[in-house]
Amino acid sequence: MPRQTPAASAKKSRARAKKPALPRTEPVRSWSTLFGSNATGAHGAAPEPSPFGFGGVAGVATDSVRRGVELGYRVLDDYMRQGASAAGAFAKPTPVGIPSTADLPKMTERMMQYTSDFTSLWFDAMRIVSGHNAGRPAADARTAGSSSEGPATSDHRSRWVLEVRSERPAEIIVTLDEPVTGELVVEPLRASSGKKTIADVAVRPSAEPEGPLRVRVHVPPKLPPGRYTGVVVDAESRQPKGRLTVTLR
Amino acid sequence: MSAELPIRVAIVGGGCAGLATAFELSRPIHRGKYAVTVYQMGFRLGGKGASGRGAADRIEEHGLHLWMGFYENAFRLMRECYAELGRDPQKCRIADWTDAFVPDHLCGVMDHSPTGRWSPWTVHLPPMPGLPGDPDAEPVRWTVADYLQRSVTLVRTLLETIRTGVEGRATGSPSAPSGPIGAAPGELSRMMERLMGYGGLAGFGGLIQGLQVLDEVARALPRFPRDAILRFHGVLADAARAEIERMTSKDDGLRRLWEVAELVLATIRGIIRDGLVADPRGFSAIDHLDCREWLRQNGASERAVQSAFLRALYDLAFAYEDGDVGRPGIAAGQAVRGAVRAFFTYRGAFFWKMQSGMGDVVFAPLYEVLVRRGVGFEFFHRLENVGLGSSEAGERPHVETLAFEVQAKTRQGEPYRPLVDVRGLPCWPAEPDWAQLVGGAGMKREDRQFESHWDTRNVGKKTLTVGRDFDLVVLAVGVGAVPFVCRELVESDPRWKEMVAKVKSVPTQALQLWLRKDIADLGWKAGSINISGYVEPFDTWADMPQLIREESFPTPVKAVAYFCSVLRDGSAAEMREPDYPARRQAEVRGNAIRFLKQDLRLLWPNIVDPRGRFRWDLLAGPTARVPKNADEGRIDSQYMRANVEPSDRYCLSLPGSLAARISPLDQTYDNLTVAGDWTDCGFNEGCVEAAVMSGRLAAHAVSLYPPLDQIVGFDHP
Ligand SMILES: Cc1cc2nc3c(=O)[nH]c(=O)nc-3n(C[C@H](O)[C@H](O)[C@H](O)COP(=O)(O)OP(=O)(O)OC[C@H]3O[C@@H](n4cnc5c(N)ncnc54)[C@H](O)[C@@H]3O)c2cc1C
Numbered sequence: 001m002p003r004q005t006p007a008a009s010a011k012k013s014r015a016r017a018k019k020p021a022l023p024r025t026e027p028v029r030s031w032s033t034l035f036g037s038n039a040t041g042a043h044g045a046a047p048e049p050s051p052f053g054f055g056g057v058a059g060v061a062t063d064s065v066r067r068g069v070e071l072g073y074r075v076l077d078d079y080m081r082q083g084a085s086a087a088g089a090f091a092k093p094t095p096v097g098i099p100s101t102a103d104l105p106k107m108t109e110r111m112m113q114y115t116s117d118f119t120s121l122w123f124d125a126m127r128i129v130s131g132h133n134a135g136r137p138a139a140d141a142r143t144a145g146s147s148s149e150g151p152a153t154s155d156h157r158s159r160w161v162l163e164v165r166s167e168r169p170a171e172i173i174v175t176l177d178e179p180v181t182g183e184l185v186v187e188p189l190r191a192s193s194g195k196k197t198i199a200d201v202a203v204r205p206s207a208e209p210e211g212p213l214r215v216r217v218h219v220p221p222k223l224p225p226g227r228y229t230g231v232v233v234d235a236e237s238r239q240p241k242g243r244l245t246v247t248l249r
Numbered sequence: 250m251s252a253e254l255p256i257r258v259a260i261v262g263g264g265c266a267g268l269a270t271a272f273e274l275s276r277p278i279h280r281g282k283y284a285v286t287v288y289q290m291g292f293r294l295g296g297k298g299a300s301g302r303g304a305a306d307r308i309e310e311h312g313l314h315l316w317m318g319f320y321e322n323a324f325r326l327m328r329e330c331y332a333e334l335g336r337d338p339q340k341c342r343i344a345d346w347t348d349a350f351v352p353d354h355l356c357g358v359m360d361h362s363p364t365g366r367w368s369p370w371t372v373h374l375p376p377m378p379g380l381p382g383d384p385d386a387e388p389v390r391w392t393v394a395d396y397l398q399r400s401v402t403l404v405r406t407l408l409e410t411i412r413t414g415v416e417g418r419a420t421g422s423p424s425a426p427s428g429p430i431g432a433a434p435g436e437l438s439r440m441m442e443r444l445m446g447y448g449g450l451a452g453f454g455g456l457i458q459g460l461q462v463l464d465e466v467a468r469a470l471p472r473f474p475r476d477a478i479l480r481f482h483g484v485l486a487d488a489a490r491a492e493i494e495r496m497t498s499k500d501d502g503l504r505r506l507w508e509v510a511e512l513v514l515a516t517i518r519g520i521i522r523d524g525l526v527a528d529p530r531g532f533s534a535i536d537h538l539d540c541r542e543w544l545r546q547n548g549a550s551e552r553a554v555q556s557a558f559l560r561a562l563y564d565l566a567f568a569y570e571d572g573d574v575g576r577p578g579i580a581a582g583q584a585v586r587g588a589v590r591a592f593f594t595y596r597g598a599f600f601w602k603m604q605s606g607m608g609d610v611v612f613a614p615l616y617e618v619l620v621r622r623g624v625g626f627e628f629f630h631r632l633e634n635v636g637l638g639s640s641e642a643g644e645r646p647h648v649e650t651l652a653f654e655v656q657a658k659t660r661q662g663e664p665y666r667p668l669v670d671v672r673g674l675p676c677w678p679a680e681p682d683w684a685q686l687v688g689g690a691g692m693k694r695e696d697r698q699f700e701s702h703w704d705t706r707n708v709g710k711k712t713l714t715v716g717r718d719f720d721l722v723v724l725a726v727g728v729g730a731v732p733f734v735c736r737e738l739v740e741s742d743p744r745w746k747e748m749v750a751k752v753k754s755v756p757t758q759a760l761q762l763w764l765r766k767d768i769a770d771l772g773w774k775a776g777s778i779n780i781s782g783y784v785e786p787f788d789t790w791a792d793m794p795q796l797i798r799e800e801s802f803p804t805p806v807k808a809v810a811y812f813c814s815v816l817r818d819g820s821a822a823e824m825r826e827p828d829y830p831a832r833r834q835a836e837v838r839g840n841a842i843r844f845l846k847q848d849l850r851l852l853w854p855n856i857v858d859p860r861g862r863f864r865w866d867l868l869a870g871p872t873a874r875v876p877k878n879a880d881e882g883r884i885d886s887q888y889m890r891a892n893v894e895p896s897d898r899y900c901l902s903l904p905g906s907l908a909a910r911i912s913p914l915d916q917t918y919d920n921l922t923v924a925g926d927w928t929d930c931g932f933n934e935g936c937v938e939a940a941v942m943s944g945r946l947a948a949h950a951v952s953l954y955p956p957l958d959q960i961v962g963f964d965h966p
């Protein structure tokens with residue numbers, strides 16, 4: 001029997017219900033930009049250096065790279081909010097299909113893992129579309145400490161100068177996929193959960209070939225623990241050159 | 250039912266989009282969290298897809314509706330619906346979704362050859378693995394790179410076919426190697442250089458080898474600089490043009506293949522030139538351009554852009570601004586997206602044909618399932634205005650009221666029961682069941698038109714207020730109705746103002762014929778078909794013999810033919826006249842007579858007598874009464890329709906307009922979401938699939954379910 005308007009059954013007035021906040025509001029139109037699956041060739045082969053002497057899809061518009069970056073962040077946010085909303089769901093009665101409370105820590109952990117995996121994948125894709133070699137091992141500089149300054153080793157450089165100001169112990173990972181000499185810009189590092197950022201960051205290569213790479217990270221006070229990631233971009237070409245990750249404990 | 254009070258969702262408009270939202274929000278997984286009510290003007294659901302049973306149970310549609318094999322969301326919805334419905338096949342002839350939709354592999358276009366001759370070009374599109382709506386283990390991630398590669402393969406296949414055609418008559422040239430070359434990038438680039446050298450691409454062998462190289466390059470695009478690929482592509486396309494045009498110009502079949510190959514070659518060039526593989530906007534990056542313009546920019550010849558194939562693409566999307574066939578327009582990105590989805594991602598069959606009226610096959614089952622789930626239906630409720638409330642500081646704006654005209658009331662206030670039984674199948678009637686309505690007999694005498702914008706007679710007003718009567722609103726009316734029902738929104742919100750100005754719609758016209766001879770006897774020899782690209786006023790025809798058994802004509806019917814086309818738009822002043830719908834209806838009648846007398850003979854040579862006069866006696870009417878005069882008055886025994894109601898107007902995808910669409914996921918209003926084929930729903934072209942996607946997105950906006958990656962094709966280049 002058809003039912004009529006529910007108004008009568010729920011006449012009593014109450015706080016106005018609102019639509020929930022959404023994880024994302026736009027389609028992801030380019031997985032290749034995000035994951036690099038097809039950018040690496042349909043057979044999944046790792047890209048090789050360009051036979052023409054310069055790499056990648058020549059002419060990938062700078063702004064499309066930037067949009068790719070933005071989009072990447074939006075999807076990252078999406079993953080993170082999915083985690084948050086899944087967590088929120090546990091506080092309510094369990095509807096069919098949503099895992100039980102016991103799974104919560106595992107799920108949150110997976111979400112975080114997802115996020116960090118995803119950042120790497122996406123970053124690799126960005127390098128591919130912008131013509132960098134994803135097949136080559138990345139140059140990682142890792143250091144940990146609450147406040148440190150000193151050298152670190154890497155494939156490309158023998159010396160690092162790290163300037164870290166942080167209330168909490170911080171692990172810093174700088175990944176550059178090739179030697180860089182020009183001016184670099186670091187996008188604000190975004191938290192893997194919540195909206196906090198670390199904006200006061202810089203990576204400065206030295207003018208001399210063997211000179212030290214200077215990395216500065218100033219973590220604002222009271223920033224919650226977590227993983228904060230940002231892209232390192234060539235200031236002139238706006239091509240991504242690497243990423244900087246700070247993990248606060 | 251959860252312990253909390255349910256969230257009351259008012260869905261205004263019961264077309265594909267509104268009903269898809271209702272289906273999602275009433276899923277058992279929500280455990281009654283949403284109390285859904287659908288408000289619908291008039292007596293039936295379905296909107297642009299609504300149909301009704303008229304005299305002799307004949308099916309009267311708004312227009313021809315075909316479902317395509319890539320309608321993953323729409324098929325999923327219907328498959329779930331039928332499964333839940335659980336009809337007994339012994340008692341109901343359309344019990345399962347496979348009874349409702351049947352694969353149709355033959356389609357065609359009417360080709361106008363350079364010699365001025367019209368001829369049908371029919372194509373059998375092979376069945377593809379799987380069925381539309383099959384649940385996949387993993388969400389599919391389509392990429393432009395993948396489409397690019399498939400396009401190159403398609404050109405190769407087309408050229409191979411042309412070669413077979415040409416060499417079947419001429420002396421054969423040596424066959425080119427087939428299969429992947431498996432060369433390393435360095436080797437490939439040397440091959441490109443060599444082929445570009447003098448004579449390298451000469452002959453079919455050279456061309457096909459060139460395409461093989463292009464194929465390999467497309468698989469590993471980022472390793473090659475764009476300019477080099479474009480140069481190679483240009484030389485290849487020029488060589489192909491020089492080689493093939495000469496050979497195919499006298500053979501219509503081969504010429505058509507070459508035209509398609511040219512269009513695909515231009516698409517390949519455009520994808521590379523515009524950097525679409527890596528553009529985060531996907532194909533939307535070229536939505537500011539008209540499809541033909543974009544193809545021209547990428548080297549397609551004028552003949553190819555005016556080809557039957559491309560004309561059919563425009564016809565199927567009614568893509569003519571203001572209904573003026575002299576002003577074709579469809580956003581290039583969406584057109585390419587539509588084409589690649591249609592050709593490269595269909596499952597089962599390219600087209601699927603409904604085995605009864607769309608109302609009976611789609612909207613009656615949905616209605617029944619939704620009623621079972623407790624969804625409320627308020628028929629005879631015409632929305633007049635969406636009223637905005639005043640927001641507190643920091644709050645997003647919201648909808649405060651929904652003002653309706655109540656067009657009719659049922660006796661004893663019982664819910665209106667809208668369906669009729671046609672030999673065991675629940676169907677929608679072509680007119681309301683007056684007997685259920687208070688004063689129904691009088692309303693019938695007065696000829697109340699509940700679905701007409703121009704008939705505003707009503708029995709009262711009803712205003713729903715937020716918090717008291719509803720919480721959230723899903724606005725699912727057709728785009729043409731938005732300016733009338735959302736005046737406040739349009740006036741106060743620049744985005745809505747821009748949306749109604751840019752997202753334009755057009756009227757359409759439809760004609761259904763019932764014939765005493767089958768199509769073979771009428772002279773059509775190519776088999777049961779859906780064909781487009783023919784002349785106005787009815788550029789598209791579909792043979793619908795499967796419907797004969799659904800209807801109860803007093804005299805045997807041997808063929809049912811549906812025709813459809815865009816209709817020239819009226820001026821704003823014309824549209825304000827109360828007799829506007831009647832005038833347009835008369836115009837369509839005139840168009841139909843002219844079409845039958847002048848144009849139909851090209852499709853069906855035997856529809857005219859030896860003196861070339863249309864044989865009106867071949868039309869079968871739903872009543873035994875046959876008019877004595879065997880003249881054009883018989884047209885009135887057939888069904889014609891001018892779709893001029895604002896909400897029934899077909900939504901266009903004009904170049905430069907798609908960015909103005911509003912997404913069901915838009916967060917501007919905290920209790921309003923939109924649904925409909927006019928929204929920014931990932932597939933921005935008026936069709937059932939877009940409507941269902943938008944409906945699912947609206948459900949996501951309300952409940953976060955379904956997850957976005959389950960809305961197939963939303964995340965698509
Ligand atoms: C002639 C024609 C042929 C077509 N052929 C095909 C085809 O072959 N394949 C395909 O996929 N698509 C086809 N389409 C497109 C397809 O029909 C639409 O995309 C789809 O039906 C749109 O669904 P919707 O829910 O967005 O809108 P609609 O179907 O327009 O639904 C809107 C609903 O809102 C109701 N409504 C409007 N105003 C009010 C009001 N003021 N108060 C209350 N209710 C209101 C309407 O009555 C209707 O029920 C065709 C369209 C036309 C016009």
